Amino acid sequence: MTEALTIAEAASSPFSGVDVFELAGWTVVEGFPRPLFDQDVWDLRGILGRPKQLSGGQLIWDFTKINNSRWRLVAKELMIAYCAPAHPAVAQLPHAYRTPRALATTGRVRGLLFPWLNWLTSQGIASLREVTQEHCQRYLAVRSTIRDKHGRRLRAASPSQQRAVVTAVMDLAFYSDLFTNDRYHPSFRPWNFTPPAVVAGMPKQAENKTQPVPDHILQPLLAACLYIVDTLGPHLTVLLRQVESRPPRHGGARRPNPTFADLARALDEHRSTGDPLVEMTDRRVNERLAAGWNPDDPLLRVNFLALAVRVGCREVRSHMLTPGFRELAEDTVAKVGLAKPWGREVAAVPRADTQELVPWITPLHTQKAQDLAGVARQAALTVIAAVSGMRNSELAELLVGCRRTREVGPGMVRHSLASKIIKGQKLGGLEDEWVVLEEVHRAVELAEQVHLHAGPGESLFGRIGFHSGYTRALRPFVNGPLGRRLGLAPIPDGTVNLRMLRRTLAMELAYRPNGMLAAKIALKHLSVVTTEGYTARPGGAQAKLLAEVNEHEQERNLSLAAAEFRNFQQGILPSGTGAHELIDFFTHVDEELARQEATSPHVRSSDQDLRNLLAKRAGTLHLGTANYCWFADPGKALCLKLAGTPNATKPLAGMCDSARCPQATHHPCHRPIWAETVTQTKTFLGSLSRPQKTERIRLRAELDRAQRVLDEIDAAGSGPEQEIHADH
Structure with a gap:
């Protein structure tokens, strides 16, 4: 072995x-410098x-952190191999x-490879040839x-972290023939080259573990950020410019020390204008x-x-605070x-809760005023991420000036x-364009x-530290006295990050119209711009976001269809013009499950069996505001007939009349919406005067329709299945 190592050491990389x-x-x-390979x-x-x-710091690769100097060449050769796969060697x-591996990925490997090599050194290993499976x-x-x-001990490492560790150890074997100084x-x-994911115990189809931002956090967070951007933003910008334009303390042409006459003149100006003296910060007072x-000193x-x-x-x-100056200063403090x-003196803005007009900010010290820039920046970043779905990269x-506006029609x-797009692209990324809502455009402007x-x-944001901006700037501002x-609702404790915001957006779009974003953002418009972005650039980043949305929509449809089938089994039936067809389908599924169970009495039918039977039908489901639309046959869709577009591939939710459409159904989850419609319509009717006969007739018709739908939901939810079939 000594002879082999001597030969390896003699070889040139x-x-x-x-x-x-x-x-x-x-x-x-x-x-910038151009480092040579031989440099450490x-x-x-x-x-x-x-x-x-x-x-x-991530772009300074310091190989001297590897304790065994012989292995520094091994690490350098591996790093170059990652970045230059086309090199003949x-x-x-x-x-x-x-x-080529991404620059960030290669940089992360250093954080896995260096500890492995240093751990081997700590175990008394002087050559990679001594490494065994036991060491691994x-x-x-x-x-x-x-x-x-x-x-x-804090916690167990995730399977993905363990997989990365295994990959770094294995790569030294995969690239072994490249190394000239030492090798396994x-x-x-x-691990006998078992796939790292298997060694780490990762499931074959790993579920997305990124959770959406909980509703009780998302709602006050998004409301506060939009309030800061739209209401406080213009005033905050003016204040920051005023602070920025203040005379510098260490100006080159300034005299070092004022005379007594200088200070006296400054105090006279305060007394004549009534302008209060500047208060010292608490830290300096201490x-x-x-x-x-x-x-008790008044000064x-x-x-x-x-x-x-x-x-x-x-x-x-x-020493300039002489008795004469002190007397003059005390008199000035007493007066102003x-x-x-x-x-x-600032403008008044409406409170977020009561709309009462209040000054938008209370007097601040310079540092606190400058800190508002961080609050505004984090609020803008949160709105952009939450409403566009853009990744960290x-x-x-x-960049400053990244906003684009194009007229697509009169007034539009x-x-x-x-x-x-950085992820999955070559170094330098791929130019892309995100179609966004006006709210996002305003956030970028701020x-x-x-x-x-x-x-x-x-760069507009540079390297983004979302967590620090959220925990140190935005949340303390919202939850604090300002x-x-x-009138901002406090943001509860809980984790919020960019990945969570992206997943929240995808799920909100998929599960519309019942998402929390609907409280502040027009989800219909948000869905439209996301689709426009996909159409404009089919291979762009919004296409990937839309693909995530579609995955969530499929899962949502299956879950809703399965839930309604379970309701059907318990005698809670759908209502509406399309209810009979849906009930017949559920009856067929129930019979098929019973047949499968009779054929294999020792094998109980699983949820997956049910989902397989419901999959095709669930694919036709579209959520309406107050109904489910089973868009199985465009020829039967009332909305398409009214619009004169019989060949459309999706229903037109804006023209939906679920009380008459043969493919619409109503379920107990829709009851609150119809009940509220009945209540509001009755209130409007009661407020009409006698001359408003035409409006009374129209509202009476709407009330009758809403009451009929409400009664049908109640009857279907409580009546036996036989009665529904008898009507059929």
Whole structure:
């Protein structure tokens, strides 16, 4: 073995002496370094087109963090092999990846490979040829538990994390023939090359574990964000610009210290205008108290630096507070008082709950006013993510000036955002355009306005830290005194992230019209723009979102059909013109399940058997506001006949008359809607005057129809099945 290692060490790496950018096929931004393969630290921050969600630290690959210096070359060769699969030395490997791995993915592998190599060192392993399956099993057991920095167990690692660990260990075997300095023994096959997902115990068809944002969190969150964007946004932008334009403390032309005459003049200006002196922050007040100030001193909270800046100076010394100046300052405080510098006179806005007009903000110190930019930015980001479904990487690629508006008809415009698809694309991404609602367009506009120093083409959000912005800026503002004063409902505890918001949007669109987004966003319009985005760019990101929506719709339809079949078995029947046909279908399904059970008496029918029988019928289900539409035969659809579009492939929900359509059914879940219609119509009738005979006739007809539907729902839900069939 010693002889083999000596030969390996003597060999030269096929990448030695070559520019890393040249090997990987990357383009470097002018002015950035081009590291060589033989260097132990690669600075890759100059990659042109790198994803904006990658931080600078993620692009500095420091191989000196591998304790065994011989394995640093192994790690470098593996990283280059990931990025340059077409290189002759890599292309001949039978198990190598055939397409370049994403920059972010390759960077994550470092976080898996380096710990594996350092763990081997800690176990006394000096050569990869000494690694056995026992080492792999022990290491996987170590990485199967997440621990804190003190070694205390926090939780078990997820199967996906364990799979990534196994993949990193196996890749050293797959690329073994490439390595020139050290490698596994030729006969060693980690886990016998069993697929990493199997080793990690992942199910074959892993269910999407990302949960939607719970309704009790989503509703106040979205309401607060829209209120900040639409109501507070214009005023907040003005305030931030005022703060930004204040005289700098350390201006180059400013004098270091004011004279007594300077300070006296500043105090005179305050007295003559009635403008309160600037109040000191609590932190600085505490510093003064610690330095020996008297808590009862009337000047304890006076910001003398603000006086100095007012007269063109950048600091003020404590020895300048002479008795004469103190007397003058105390007199000024007594006459004009103290106040925080920003938001003293602001516009009134309607409260979110009562619509009562209140000042949109209370006076603030400079830092608190600047913090409002973070609140606005996070509110805008939340609206964009929740209502468009854009991924983290796509949000990070939004630039200042990304908004697009195109007129599509008289008084009609289409809003869109220019971005990039990063996931699954080559380095640099794929140019894409998202068709969005006006609410999203306004949110992007606010994000641009609070990004005071960014010019056109600069990153709008940069690397997105949604969690920190949500927990440190947005939620404290909404749940704090300012949010309560504006009538914002508090946001309960709970996790919210971008993946959850995307899944929530997909499910809300799929399960419309009963979603929480309907409280603030027109779901019909949202569905239209999502479909428009898919139509405009069939291969774009909105196509993938729409595919997720369709998957949820299929699952929703099967669940609803199964639930109504269970109701049918319990004697709770549908009503409406299409009820008889649906009841006949459910009867057929019930008989088929009974036949299957009689054929195999020892095998009970499962939910999957029922779902298989319902699948075709469930595929025709469309949700109406107050009914189910079983769109099995377009020729029978009343809405298509009324619209004169008999060849349409979907029902026209806006023209639905479920009381007369032969494919519409009503169920107990629709009863509250019809009951509310009856109540409201009766109220309107009672408020009509005698001359309004035409309106009375129309409302009476609507009341009779709604009452008939309501009575049918009640009768079908409580009456025996035989009575329905007798009517049939």
